[in-house]
Amino acid sequence: MLVQKYKDMLSGKSVIRELSEFATARGKEIGYENVFDYSLGNPSVPVPKEFTDRMIQLLATRPTNELHGYSPSLGITSVREAIAESLKNRFGIPYTKDHIFMASGAAGALAHAFRLVTEPGDEILTFAPFFPEYHPYVDLTGAVLKVVPPNTETFQINFEAFEEMLTEKVMAVLVNTPNNPSGVVYSTETVKRLADTLKRKSEEYGHIIYLISDEPYREIVFEGVDAPCVSKFYDNTIMCYSFSKSLSLPGERIGYVAINPACADAETMVYMCGQISRGIGHNCPPSIIQLAVSDVLDKTADLSVYETNMNLIYDKLVELGFTVVKPGGTFYIFPKALEEDAKAFSKKALKYDLILVPADTFGAPGFFRMAYCIETEKVKRSLEALERFVKTEYPNAGK
Amino acid sequence: MLVQKYKDMLSGKSVIRELSEFATARGKEIGYENVFDYSLGNPSVPVPKEFTDRMIQLLATRPTNELHGYSPSLGITSVREAIAESLKNRFGIPYTKDHIFMASGAAGALAHAFRLVTEPGDEILTFAPFFPEYHPYVDLTGAVLKVVPPNTETFQINFEAFEEMLTEKVMAVLVNTPNNPSGVVYSTETVKRLADTLKRKSEEYGHIIYLISDEPYREIVFEGVDAPCVSKFYDNTIMCYSFSKSLSLPGERIGYVAINPACADAETMVYMCGQISRGIGHNCPPSIIQLAVSDVLDKTADLSVYETNMNLIYDKLVELGFTVVKPGGTFYIFPKALEEDAKAFSKKALKYDLILVPADTFGAPGFFRMAYCIETEKVKRSLEALERFVKTEYPNAGK
Numbered sequence: 141m142l143v144q145k146y147k148d149m150l151s152g153k154s155v156i157r158e159l160s161e162f163a164t165a166r167g168k169e170i171g172y173e174n175v176f177d178y179s180l181g182n183p184s185v186p187v188p189k190e191f192t193d194r195m196i197q198l199l200a201t202r203p204t205n206e207l208h209g210y211s212p213s214l215g216i217t218s219v220r221e222a223i224a225e226s227l228k229n230r231f232g233i234p235y236t237k238d239h240i241f242m243a244s245g246a247a248g249a250l251a252h253a254f255r256l257v258t259e260p261g262d263e264i265l266t267f268a269p270f271f272p273e274y275h276p277y278v279d280l281t282g283a284v285l286k287v288v289p290p291n292t293e294t295f296q297i298n299f300e301a302f303e304e305m306l307t308e309k310v311m312a313v314l315v316n317t318p319n320n321p322s323g324v325v326y327s328t329e330t331v332k333r334l335a336d337t338l339k340r341k342s343e344e345y346g347h348i349i350y351l352i353s354d355e356p357y358r359e360i361v362f363e364g365v366d367a368p369c370v371s372k373f374y375d376n377t378i379m380c381y382s383f384s385k386s387l388s389l390p391g392e393r394i395g396y397v398a399i400n401p402a403c404a405d406a407e408t409m410v411y412m413c414g415q416i417s418r419g420i421g422h423n424c425p426p427s428i429i430q431l432a433v434s435d436v437l438d439k440t441a442d443l444s445v446y447e448t449n450m451n452l453i454y455d456k457l458v459e460l461g462f463t464v465v466k467p468g469g470t471f472y473i474f475p476k477a478l479e480e481d482a483k484a485f486s487k488k489a490l491k492y493d494l495i496l497v498p499a500d501t502f503g504a505p506g507f508f509r510m511a512y513c514i515e516t517e518k519v520k521r522s523l524e525a526l527e528r529f530v531k532t533e534y535p536n537a538g539k
Numbered sequence: 540m541l542v543q544k545y546k547d548m549l550s551g552k553s554v555i556r557e558l559s560e561f562a563t564a565r566g567k568e569i570g571y572e573n574v575f576d577y578s579l580g581n582p583s584v585p586v587p588k589e590f591t592d593r594m595i596q597l598l599a600t601r602p603t604n605e606l607h608g609y610s611p612s613l614g615i616t617s618v619r620e621a622i623a624e625s626l627k628n629r630f631g632i633p634y635t636k637d638h639i640f641m642a643s644g645a646a647g648a649l650a651h652a653f654r655l656v657t658e659p660g661d662e663i664l665t666f667a668p669f670f671p672e673y674h675p676y677v678d679l680t681g682a683v684l685k686v687v688p689p690n691t692e693t694f695q696i697n698f699e700a701f702e703e704m705l706t707e708k709v710m711a712v713l714v715n716t717p718n719n720p721s722g723v724v725y726s727t728e729t730v731k732r733l734a735d736t737l738k739r740k741s742e743e744y745g746h747i748i749y750l751i752s753d754e755p756y757r758e759i760v761f762e763g764v765d766a767p768c769v770s771k772f773y774d775n776t777i778m779c780y781s782f783s784k785s786l787s788l789p790g791e792r793i794g795y796v797a798i799n800p801a802c803a804d805a806e807t808m809v810y811m812c813g814q815i816s817r818g819i820g821h822n823c824p825p826s827i828i829q830l831a832v833s834d835v836l837d838k839t840a841d842l843s844v845y846e847t848n849m850n851l852i853y854d855k856l857v858e859l860g861f862t863v864v865k866p867g868g869t870f871y872i873f874p875k876a877l878e879e880d881a882k883a884f885s886k887k888a889l890k891y892d893l894i895l896v897p898a899d900t901f902g903a904p905g906f907f908r909m910a911y912c913i914e915t916e917k918v919k920r921s922l923e924a925l926e927r928f929v930k931t932e933y934p935n936a937g938k
Binding site for chain 2: 141142143146147149150182183184185186187192195196199200203204205207208209210211243244245247248249250251252255256257258259273276277279280281311347348388389390391392393405408409411412415416418419420421422423424425426427428429
């Protein structure tokens with residue numbers, strides 16, 4: 141018989157997907173350039189030329205069996221070495237290849253991290269607002285994801301609620317900074333306090349509480365923003381990285397798990413990832429993509445457009461009377477809707493061809509997300525629509 | 540705490556891996572060209588030029604965000620369409636894109652198939668000799684893999700043992716034809732009888748027993764061999780395919796699940812695969828590889844070398860007095876060792892720089908596997924070593 145839990149999942153509609161489908165359909169009517177689609181977090185800036193050049197060079201020069209052959213299950217050794225070296229130089233943490241496990245994007249990295257440190261029934265805490273896919277990612281391992289309510293003033297951690305929820309059943313805490321959907325970057329103060337809390341509670345409970353740091357937006361940090369490396373503050377950190385956003389290649393499924401060398405049994409954990417792979421059909425990320433990426437580790441796509449877009453949108457939102465925390469990175473912004481029911485707000489926006497995602501599934505009802513990974517020219521035009529929307533539907537906003 | 544089951548797996552040594560490591564080490568002493576390494580099933584023939592050309596063309600001409608962007612979670616629609624069309628033309632089964640789910644190689648396809656139709660505790664039957672990775676693949680889902688003992692005369696199915704083991708707890712039967720490690724292809728008679736048995740028992744138990752057909756060697760079938768398409772004989776078949784062997788690109792992690800359109804809820808099952816992905820961090824196979832592969836669906840690498848190698852080895856084995864079933868496909872052959880303990884036999888062979896894998900973990904003790912995906916010239920030289928080995932160590936073989 142077909143397994144019911146997966147069948148049941150089919151009836152759960154994703155708001156993001158529905159909105160994105162609306163945008164596509166509407167685009168067919170009025171031209172997609174006239175639909176202000178802020179629904180999807182799909183990178184919009186081109187892949188760095190160095191990546192494409194390297195891919196072509198590999199294809200043109202390497203023997204095909206060497207290029208496309210099986211990668212070792214932990215990843216290609218030279219690639220792991222290059223990543224360790226790059227992280228070491230960047231963050232001053234003494235990574236070696238023995239701390240790096242190559243994974244298929246952040247989803248793949250997290251799938252390994254969760255299985256490393258939790259048995260079914262164990263709890264993982266994360267902080268609202270949060271990426272809603274964390275639910276299936278965790279739930280389907282058998283562990284239990286619990287969400288700490290947000291500090292809506294700053295979208296830093298709500299430590300009071302956190303301490304209360306950090307019981308003995310919690311085996312791991314999952315953070316995502318820079319954050320999807322808030323765009324906020326955790327400050328050094330936040331990360332320090334988080335680390336202190338975890339150390340204290342680990343001791344109290346007599347077991348390690350691991351910190352799983354999901355960092356796909358690490359490279360998208362705006363000018364002057366304090367963006368501490370989480371792993372530097374807490375030994376038992378499992379860093380999950382993806383090149384999806386920094387190199388604009390989310391479809392190629394490439395990332396890694398980096399275990400802090402100071403973590404107990406760090407090297408064993410990397411080998412354990414290789415075992416976990418056997419159970420989830422992972423095997424290794426695509427060989428040619430591993431090789432190409434390892435040559436452009438310190439490059440990124442031109443990410444500056446995201447900051448340009450953010451400033452335009454932030455200024456307009458403030459001008460229109462929205463309550464909004466200024467993003468420190470990513471390509472998201474997370475304002476408070478102009479009525480209590482963000483779904484109703486988002487529905488009204490559709491009349492103005494504005495696709496805004498209500499944030500109930502992100503754990504912050506009343507807010508909405510805009511993914512501004514779109515062309516700046518379109519952002520500018522969208523702001524006119526936003527102004528019309530607000531002035532027509534909410535004439536008293538901000539007054 | 541670290542999860543013990545994965546930690547425990549680290550102490551389990553893989554015989555294949557150990558032998559392969561020995562081969563590498565020995566290669567450093569005497570030159571790898573002098574080590575007759577039959578341990579690993581890594582394709583040796585070049586990738587078809589059309590694949591490489593297509594990759595370069597995609598990289599040189601497509602906008603990078605289109606090329607490397609997220610693939611839909613079921614796979615790129617045009618790729619699923621092309622695969623369905625190719626399968627339909629080839630096997631006369633009315634596949635459409637709605638029956639195809641893109642997966643990361645056969646391991647990825649199987650990871651989805653097992654989760655589709657089994658809950659923890661359910662049984663999956665497979666037939667010895669079998670690919671030993673099936674154990675972690677299945678065990679780590681929580682289902683239970685049981686192995687039907689082999690018919691060592693033919694390596695077709697041992698139906699007597701099969702019927703006995705096919706209890707009400709069995710939710711799926713897993714076949715692998717052409718078979719790793721035996722090289723044998725199931726005959727039409729075998730597949731028909733298998734299908735009849737499954738139909739009868741499904742009715743008797745009042746639940747569908749799914750047939751999971753793992754087909755990475757489908758394109759490597761030797762001249763004149765009857766190689767029926769399993770899906771044609773049984774409606775409730777889940778085909779798991781990988782391009783690893785046919786196109787010689789095992790590192791690129793590309794394959795698919797094809798649900799027989801006659802299977803109950805076939806289209807729902809494809810959507811369910813998309814949900815399963817969320818739990819195992821799969822997401823989608825690499826976009827560029829999906830696109831490149833879809834243009835060379837009916838091409839293969841030049842696989843003829845495997846048949847050449849097989850014939851050379853088979854003839855020599857027979858001449859030296861081995862009991863061996865002639866392979867119908869793959870790049871494996873599976874003779875009976877010349878003493879009861881295949882491990883001891885394999886150990887003695889090392890003195891002659893012959894790397895032969897004893898088959899205990901394949902579920903057929905007393906046999907050994909040779910993976911002849913190596914250059915024909917080397918095969919020829921290895922046969923001299925084989926002759927010396929047998930004549931010295933087993934002077935009475937075949938007498």
